[in-house]
Amino acid sequence: MPKLTLIRGLPGSGKSTLAEKLAQQTFAVHLEADHFFTQDDGSYRYNARRIKDAHIWCQGQCEYYLSLDFDVIVANTFVELWEMQIYHQLADKYQAEIEVIHCKGTWQNIHNVSQASIDDMKKRWQE
Template identity: 30%
Template sequence: MESLFLSESPSKTLLLLRGIPGSGKTTFAKQISNSNGAPIFSIDSYFENEKGEYQFDYTKNHLAYKECESKTKDALEKGIPFVIVDNTFTLDWEMKPYEDLAKTFGYLCFVITVENRHGGKNVHQIPEEQIEKMKAKFKVVL
């Protein structure tokens, strides 16, 4: 596991961080990126304005997913050695395009499910009712 976080690792790595809002995915992604310089791609960044304020628009959600996937593909095409994708990935099939990209470009693909064991709250004001729906459909594949 230690070599997973080292930038000089001989293998190219795509790390998918998944979990419900408030679980700490973004914080964890930033900690890894700070240690190895890995780019982080997330649908959340699509909804941030130039001031860094989050302004979600459900009607553009599909565009955010496509942009995140496209940016990830660009990074893998360039051969960036370690790439992080920080999304909820509540459904298994949502990770499939990224797994396919990893295979296409010769990357190891790791999935880490980030659990909220620290009592974190989502910073995007997602209603608790919506988070409960996400929890209900969240599946972990072992």
């Protein structure tokens, strides 16, 4: 039975770092919507107009790997609970154990998300 781990938190909370560490320890597939914006040369080119595409891509990759019985770790902000719903449905579909981890660190975010955007996310945060 595969395991699906969802790591949620604000930008700079340590989601990516934790996901990378857990993926190395458990041989799980590590996914993030941000990976959609990472180019072949490793550079990151965010495009706000394509954020929906990025999340659809991430969900599709998660389903693909769960269908192959891989453990999957998805690290996204998941500010509002509905944003995790599709992943809960995928866990049910593939009979995967699911775990949700909330990162609460306060490091500099690597994608230069503005403080105004982070403050907006804080206001909308759902436990």
